[in-house]
Amino acid sequence: MKKEKCYMCEKGTLENKKVDFSLHGVVLGKFSAQVCDSCGEKFFDETSSDLIDKAAKEKGLWGLEADTKITKTGSSIAVTISKQIANFMQLQKGKRVHLHPENKNKLIIEVASS
């Protein structure tokens, strides 16, 4: 079998392997992928991608990512969290979250433990 070069680092060669795939922290299962022996990048073919999509839909993880607009409430501003994300993260009104700006373009919202 012909060894393909990695599309990412262009140094390593790709090997067919079964790899774990997780989405939003939930493991969806093992899927066949080509894995680079140098940078570790994984490439999924169309069949694997379809299987991953199917598993994600079955676990209710599909369409969780969303764009939203910032609104104003009093002197603060607010971000609206979609119902899907709220359900997935078990968020409801009054729940305490911790805001952690990772950089000027990324804000992490962490659910407080109690």
Ligand SMILES: [Zn+2]
């Ligand atoms: Zn690579």
